[in-house]
Amino acid sequence: METANKKILLVEDDPNFGIVLKDYLTMNDFDVVLAKNGMEGFEKFKKDNFDVCILDVMMPYKDGFTLAKEIREKNEHVPIVFLTAKTMKEDVLKGYKAGADDYLNKPFDSEVLLMKLKAILQRKASNGLADSKKFEFTIGGFQLNSKLRFLKYKDEEAIKLSPKENELLRLLALHENDLMPRELALTKIWRDDNYFTSRSMDVYIAKLRKYLKKDENVEILNIHGEGFRLVVKTEE
Amino acid sequence: METANKKILLVEDDPNFGIVLKDYLTMNDFDVVLAKNGMEGFEKFKKDNFDVCILDVMMPYKDGFTLAKEIREKNEHVPIVFLTAKTMKEDVLKGYKAGADDYLNKPFDSEVLLMKLKAILQRKASNGLADSKKFEFTIGGFQLNSKLRFLKYKDEEAIKLSPKENELLRLLALHENDLMPRELALTKIWRDDNYFTSRSMDVYIAKLRKYLKKDENVEILNIHGEGFRLVVKTEE
DNA sequence: CATTTTTGTTAAGGTTAGGTTAAACGTACA
């Protein structure tokens, strides 16, 4: 499981409802930042990294849609959920156009909100869009702890990873089953993209392959000229 | 002509409702393929490329969630909208887990559905999934993943494609059943149009034909002096 | 129907990217 709580930006102008909802979410292990209007919401958004934004539609100074558009300009992927007083078709369309991920009509069942949040976060996570804060990975029969830099296969003793081994495997894991471009690793880990750093990376790929050999369902494939792909075969 | 209608796969077991909804969507400039159950829906999905899938949740043989999972295995990105009879919390969560993009409760306002579809298509489009970023194709019994550069026939092991093979097949797929002008491939892929590049392209056409031989309903036809045409015969 | 042009196909050749191992290098630290 993930250790760090997910961060939510909640923008709601009704102070009573805002505080109740904030407390409810906090009780359910979210870190909540509450803003009283669109203006304040945008300021707070810029100053932090949020996993989800929950925006009331009807607000003074800056309504939810306008705020959503501004947020989208800063961050293309952060999930946005709208809260609205009643179902108005125009609002629904407007919301989706502003880049909404979901929609809730007030009054709503708080449990439904919770489930939607969980589902959205899970979807984003599995889509690989998050996260610079992810340190623990399951790779087939392996457990990678990227903070403590070790790789453990089933019940065997953990293998210690060097910084480069660790970062490279972590990048691959973040892109599991997808392309991890050569250039990405070189710029992120080696901070330079030339012939020698590239060869160095190949050496590390070889090392990782050696470690991962223990599980035949895990392998690092090369996509010629593009990069590498960490594949985990899921047998039936 | 890039104004081709968007293609929808509609899977709905109630024949009356299915036909009415299909007609309504057709009237609104969508191309709709209707399937009566999950089984049939999956068959039809495999045989074509859709822009959106609308799935009823409650269906005989194969329910909407199972179908959604199967669709996700073939295509990671196609938007999926669920139709469900009533709001059941478990279903909402299950749906999002299966990779839903949206959710509608029956009975629903048909205009709302239209708007959601438009919004979803727009969102996908603005997220850069236009022509230039489309990389998953169904070609008869084949699945082409143009990002990861592989071609998979049914459940056989994926064939790796070289960059040129991949781009060429992708261009052909983008013009499925239509002319893909020689000159287009040469300028887009080879960046030069002369005798030698043209011969090189012919070599690649031969390679692709060899791969595609596995499915006798798929072939690359030559249009003398013009270009090539990727044809997928749909029997029945 | 002979000739030219275009396409189909296979194979050889050259070039570059990647796989792997080992030695060299650098730095921290005992």
Added chain:
DNA sequence: TGTACGTTTAACCTAACCTTAACAAAAATG
């Protein structure tokens, strides 16, 4: 000053990729 560790560089080899050549077949041309 040496040893331990992480990293880079070198070296050698294989695999992947693309082009070119060569010849055959098909289609257009006059």
